[in-house]
Amino acid sequence: KNMSDEQKIEKVIRDINWNPRIRNFSNETCNDLPFEVIDHEQNHPLKKEGGPSSSERAQIDPFTLDPLSRAAFLQEEYIDEERFEEWIEKKEAILHKYTTNENISVPSFVTGVKQAAQPVDRVKFRLEQLDEDDGDEIIQLSQKDYISHIEEKREDLIDAWESEKRVKALKTAIKCAKLLGDTRSVLSFYPSKFVLITEILDTFGDLVYERIKRRSSSQDGDITIKLPPNFRAEMVSDSAKETAKNWYFKIASIREILPRIYIEMSIIECYRFLENDVFEKKFTILNQLIRGIGDPLVSMYARAYLARKVRKILPLYKDSLSDSLSDFIATQRPENNDYLHYYLEDREISMSEYFDLFTPALDWNFQCLADEAPESYFHDALNQYKDINPNGFLLASIIKNFNDIHVSENAMAILKHIQNIDEDRGDKWDLYCLLGETIVRGTPKNKHKRKILNRVWGEVTTIADLDTYMKLARVYIKYPLKHLSSKEVNILLRDIVQHAMVEKQFFDYQPQLQDIMDSLLNNSDFHTLFSMKNFLPFLDLFRGDFQTAVNMRLLETFIESTDVVSDPVIVATIVGVAKNVHDSINALSFGDDIRHISKLISAFIYKIDYGNNVDKLLSFLVECRRAFSNLDTVKCDLVLRTCQVAMKQYNSGNGSLSKETATFARACIAYCFITIPSIESVFSRMYLYTLVAQISLLNQSLPQADSLLKSAMKIIPEVPPEMAVDNSEVSTEDALLEFLNYLISVLISVPGHPEKGPYYLIEGLRGVIDEYEWGSRSTAKIQFYSSVIVYLNACYQEGPPYRYEKLESNSQLFDRNERTQGLLREIIEDSINSALDAIDEMDKFVDEMAQHELAEAVYRLLNNIIICSDSSPQTIDMIVDMYTRCKKISTFHNMMKNILHYLNVRANEETEIDEDMKVIDMKPYYLQLYTRLSSI
16 A cells, blocks of 8 residues: 555566467468568568679779769760860860960050040041051060950950941951951961960941841830841841941942951841841952962961851851862962961961961861861862872861761871871871861761771881870770771780780880770770780780789779680679779778779679689688688678578578588688678678578578578677768667667577577577676667567477478477476566566656657557457556556657557457467457557
8 A cells, every 4th residue: 555656556467477379371471560570571681592682793893983984974975976066166276275475566556546536527537447557566565464455455345336437447347357367476376376366356237236236126116027047138128237238338448458358247237127138149259369378377277267257157057168178278388388388487486387287277266167067078178189299287187077977988088198198297106196186977888987097007117206105095995996896906915915015014004004094994895805825915014003004904894894704814804903903902002992992802892703613602702702802892892702602502402402502611611700700890790690501501501500690699799989071970779779679580490409499599699788788878779679578489389470381490499388388478578577677777867859769669568568469367467567667757648649549449459269279269358458548
C-alpha cells in the first residue's frame, strides 16, 4: 500500500515470468507487423550474382568522376567542326595576336576634331567640309593610347550624331576610314587597326540606317506604325527615301577612293529604302571599285569588310566573294615579284611576316565563300592557285575553310602544292599539320589513303628537329587510326619511339607524347593496342606526373572499353599501370583524387576473370592485395571480389561441396580473414567479417565462421561515438545499430557450440554492448535489446525462419528440454530488464527531444514484445504497465493509435490454427490487450 504507482509497475515488470510465443514464420507477412519493416534481402551482398556493386563498377564512367578530364575530352573530341565562326568571335583573336611595341603614327585629328562656324549656305558648306584638309600634324602614340583614342573617336561620333551634327559624324567616319590606307606606320599592327576602325564604321552605318528607318515610320493617331523587318522599297516614305539619297550623294562627293568605298559599304544596307533586290548589283560594283586600291594588303581587308556586309545581307550570295578572291589571287602572280620585294624592303618586314598579315582577311573571305557552297567553288580556288607563286598562307586558308570532304578527296593535289612552298611564303610543315587535321576529319579516296601517308611520312621521318617532328606526329597518328589499319599505326609508333629515344629526348617531349597516347586510346580498341609490338615500348617513354596521368587515362579506357579480360600480357600491364597510379597518392593528395583512383582500381579488379580457373584468379587477388595496400576501398573490394569467386565456385556445384570446392572456399575465407584487419574503416571491417562468416557457413566451415563472427564483435568497442563526414562530426549510433541488427539476423541461423551452449554468441554480443560507452542521452541500448528479443523468439521456435543447407540448426543440435528453454527465458528476461534499465536512465531527461526519442524506442520495444510474447497474464500486465508509463510522453500519443489499431485488427481477423505447429489462438490475447490498453 505504501508503494508508489511507478514502484508497483517496476515490481510487476521485474517479477515477470515471460514465455516466448510459438510462431509460424511462413504465414507471417510484413502486413502483420504494427511498425514499418525494411526488407534488406534484395540488397544483401550474397543475393547479387555479380557481387556487391560489381555492375556499377563495370559500367563506371571515369569522365563523370573527373570533371577536368571530362572537360579536356569534350574539348578535343566533340568540337563541332562545321560551326561557322562569326566575325565577332574572330575579333578578339586578331586583337590579341597582332600587337606592337612601337609607336604608331597617326594624324592629330585622332585626339580631337575642329568645329567650324555655321555658314549661311549649309549645303555648300557641308560639301566643302568633306574635302577640306585640316593640315593635321602627325603624332606618335603607343598601342594602348591608340586604342583608347580610337574608342574615344567612336564615342565622339555618337555624341555628334545625337547632337544633330551629322556632318561632323560623317567627317569623323571619313577620317577614320583614311587611316586604313596607311601601311607605312607599324604594318604589323594593321589587322588590329582594321578591327578598331571598322567598329567605328559599323557604328556610323547603324546610326544612319536607324535614322532613315525612323523617318519611314507613320502616325495613326497616337500609334506609331513602324516598317516591318522584311519591308520593301515601296513601303518607305518619300522623306525617308530623300534622306537616303542625300547620304549617298554626300558619299559620292568624297574624292579619295578608300574612304568613299568604306563609308558606302558601312551604309550599304540603306539601299533597301531606295530599291528592291539591288544588293547583288551593288556588291559587284563595290568589288570592282576595290580593284582601284593599289596596296594588296589594304585591298584585301577592304574585301574582308565587303564580305562582312555580304554575309549579313545575302549570306548565300557567293559570286561577289568568288570574284573578290579571284582579284586578290591575281595580285600574287609572278610578274608582281619585283614590286613586292621593293615594298617589303621599304617597310622593313620579311615576306613570311607580311603574308601572315593577310591571314585574318583571307580566312574570313574563304570562310564566307565556303559556307554551304557547292564543290565547284573549291575547285575554282584550287585551279586559280596553280597559276600563282606558291603561297602557303593562301593555301592554308583554302584548306582550313573549305569542306573537309572536298579537301580530303583532293589531298594528293594539295600535297604537291605544299611540297613547292618556299620557306619565306609559308611553313610547309604547318601546312602538313593543317592538311592532316582536315583529312582525319574527312575521308580521302580509297586509292589515295596509303599513298598520302607514305608521301607525308616519307618527309616527316627525315626531320631532325624533334619539335617539328612531334608536332606532325601528334596529327598524323590519328590518320591511320581512322583510315588505315593497326599495321600502319604500329609502324608510326616504332618511328616515334626511335626518334624519341635519340639522346633520351623523350624526357623533354612528355606533353606531345601524352597527346599521341590520348589519340591512341580515343580511336582504337584496347585489344588492338596490345596487339601492336610497339605499344608497350611507347608506353615506357613516360615519366613522372605524365606517366601517372597517362596510366590513369589508360586505366579509364580499359574499364570503359572492355569486358572481362584474361590475357596475361594485358593483365600484367594493367596491374603495373594501376600500381603506378596507386603509388602516386601521397599525404597531399585530395580526397576526390583518392576516391577516383580507388574506384578505377576496384573496377579494374572486377574486369579480370579467368573463367573456371579460380585458383589463378585468387592468385591475382593476392597480387593485388600486395600492390594496392594503401587504399581502403580497394581492399574492401578485394574481399568482396573474393567472396564473389567463392560463391561462384559454390554455385557451380549446385550447393554440393566436393573436397576441392571446400578447400578452395577455405582458401578464399583465409584470404579475407588476413585482408580485413588491414582495412582502416571499422564499419567496413565489421560488415566484411560478418559477410565472410556467411560464406563460411554456406561452405560448412563452422570454425572459420565462429572466428569471423567473434572478430566482428571484438571490434565493436573500437567504434567511435562520432566520425568525420564531409568536414563535420556525425554520430555513429544509427550506423552501429544498423550493423547490430544485421549481425543479429545472421546469428539466427548460426549453430551453437557443443560446450559453450546454443546462445553463447548472443550472450557474448550482449556483454560487448553492455560495456560499450553509449551517449548519456542514447536510446540505442533499448533498440538493441528490442532486436535481441526478436532473435530469442526466433530461437525458441522448432525451426529457424531461414537456415543454411546441410547445416544443422540449434533446434536439431540441442534438445528442447526444460533446461534449454529455461536458459532461453532467462536470457529473454535479462534482455528485458536491461532494456528497462536503459529506459530508466533515459527517463531522467525531461526535454522534449529526449522524451520523443525515448517514446520511439519504447514503442518499438512494445511492438516486439506484443509480437513475440505468449498470452500469459504476467505478460499482459507487463505490456499494460509499460504502455501506461509511455502514455505520459506527449509524443507517444500518435504511436499509441498504431498499436491499438494493430491489436483491433488482429483481435477480429479470421485465422486458421495450425495444430501441427502447436500455435495457439491468439485472438483472445489481442482482444484482452486491446480492451485494457484502450481503457487507459
